[in-house]
Amino acid sequence: xxxxxxxxxxxxxxxxxxxxxxxxxxxxxxxxxxxxxxxxxxxxxxxxxxxxxxxxxxxxxxxxxxxxxxxxxxxxxxxxxxxxxxxxxxxxxxxxxxxxxxxxxxxxxxxxxxxxxxxxxxxxxxxxxxxxxxxxxxxxxxxxxxxxxxxxxxxxxxxxxxxxxxxxxxxxxxxxxxxxxxxxxxxxxxxxxxxxxxxxxxxxxxxxxxxxxxxxxxxxxxxxxxxxxxxxxxxxxxxxxxxxxxxxxxxxxxxxxxxxxxxxxxxxxxxxxxxxxxxxxxxxxx
Numbered sequence: 001x002x003x004x005x006x007x008x009x010x011x012x013x014x015x016x017x018x019x020x021x022x023x024x025x026x027x028x029x030x031x032x033x034x035x036x037x038x039x040x041x042x043x044x045x046x047x048x049x050x051x052x053x054x055x056x057x058x059x060x061x062x063x064x065x066x067x068x069x070x071x072x073x074x075x076x077x078x079x080x081x082x083x084x085x086x087x088x089x090x091x092x093x094x095x096x097x098x099x100x101x102x103x104x105x106x107x108x109x110x111x112x113x114x115x116x117x118x119x120x121x122x123x124x125x126x127x128x129x130x131x132x133x134x135x136x137x138x139x140x141x142x143x144x145x146x147x148x149x150x151x152x153x154x155x156x157x158x159x160x161x162x163x164x165x166x167x168x169x170x171x172x173x174x175x176x177x178x179x180x181x182x183x184x185x186x187x188x189x190x191x192x193x194x195x196x197x198x199x200x201x202x203x204x205x206x207x208x209x210x211x212x213x214x215x216x217x218x219x220x221x222x223x224x225x226x227x228x229x230x231x232x233x234x235x236x237x238x239x240x241x242x243x244x245x246x247x248x249x250x251x252x253x254x255x256x257x258x259x260x261x262x263x264x265x266x267x268x269x270x271x272x273x274x275x276x277x278x279x280x281x282x283x284x285x286x
Contacts, residue, residue, distance in 0.1 A: 011159055012055055043069035048196065054266035055276060058184050062257040065185050074262070078158050078177035082232030083270065084133045085157075085171050085178065087190060088201045089193030090124060092151040093139055094198035101201065106134035112167070128205025131231060135166030136170040145170060155186040174235035182276075184262045187230075187249055191257060206230050207254055211276030214271050218250055221278030225253035229277075238266055252281060 043059060046069055056072040094101065100104060101124040107110075108118030113134035119126070127135035145160040150168055152159050160176045168175050178186075194198045206228035209215040215229025215256060228251040236242040246268040251257035265273040 002180065018050070027030075042204060046240075046280060047071070056264040057280065058180060058262045059259075060184055060188070060260040060262075062188055062191065062260045064249060065188055067181065068259075071179060071249075075180040076182075078179045079181070079237045080171070080174035080176070080234035081178050081183055081247055082171040082234030082244075083136075084174060084183060084230055084249060085169070086131065086232075087128065087155065087206075087230065088151055088155060088186065089136070089140060089143075089148060089189075090128070090178040090202060091198045093143070094149045096147060096153065099197035100106050100112055101198075102139070104132075104135045104138045106132050108134070112137045113193060124201045125205035125208055128230065129208035129211075131209075131214050133172060135168075137167045139174070140166050140169050142166070155189050156182050157183065157186050171232055171234060175279055180264070184249065184260055187251065188260060191251060206251070210250075210254070215248060215274040215277075217249070217271065217275035218248070218278040218281065221282045222252075223253060223277075227252045227281070228254045228257065229274060231274050232268045236266065240266075242267035244269070246270040248273040248277040249278050250274075250281065 037144045038079075040235045046057065046059060058070045058072055058075055059068045060066060061068055069201040078090045090101070103121055103123045104127070105121050106113050106115075106119040109114045110135040111118065113119065113132055115130070118134065119130050119132045122130070122132050122135050126132070143166060145164040149159045155246050158178050164175055165174065168258040190199055190202060194203055207226070208229045209231065210219040210229040213229075217231045228248050232247040233244050235246065238245070244267070246265045247270055248263045250263075252261070253260055261277055263273050263274050263280065
């Protein structure tokens with residue numbers, strides 16, 4: 001399929017998605033009934049064609065928070081979500097430091113990052129884009145759950161346990177569990193605050209993640225427009241245990257998001273979950 005055809009399809013996706021509507025407290029059935037014919041068919045397509053036993057997903061209307069469709073056993077049950085908590089921790093830090101975020105030299109393994117060679121000098125947007133553990137270890141040094149709890153409560157996330165501190169607050173160690181549906185709506189709350197200090201940098205990082213960061217597989221699957229992405233890897237909670245599960249949360253299209261897609265893929269890192277999310281978005285527009 002040529003690039004021009006792909007572009008036309010994706011533009012058509014955006015136009016069709018603009019007709020989304022519904023009440024914020026509607027369930028999946030009511031949400032589908034009140035959404036556009038395109039969204040109803042998109043949800044059906046995900047149900048019918050994207051199904052794989054190792055994939056869980058939630059598809060939400062980004063404007064209302066309606067759950068359009070899902071393939072996730074008990075999305076109200078809190079689970080570890082890895083680096084997907086980093087934006088909320090960054091926001092909590094910003095509120096306590098006049099939204100002045102430091103730069104940091106990531107030296108890879110030596111400073112506790114997942115990337116052995118390191119990311120070099122990073123600021124908040126680039127740390128979000130590349131999910132830099134070294135940056136967030138430094139950012140949260142000395143932080144406690146009590147400093148995170150107010151923003152978690154306002155956003156609608158589960159409150160971290162009182163004993164959590166430092167790197168445990170940014171998904172390292174899998175001790176902060178959040179219900180997937182709450183997490184998804186937490187990102188929609190960030191979207192509502194997109195012009196506020198701190199949130200601007202976070203969303204810029206999510207845009208960069210889709211361009212050349214850990215979520216780049218999403219944009220590679222799309223011709224136009226682009227997406228906002230955050231990835232994470234967390235401890236596996238499946239009965240068939242794996243070393244970890246990959247997560248990707250996608251807001252699409254980036255400029256004025258109409259849908260949110262949260263994907264979990266069993267036994268892979270977050271960058272692979274982003275690849276699956278990109279494939280699913282392409283299927284929606286196919």
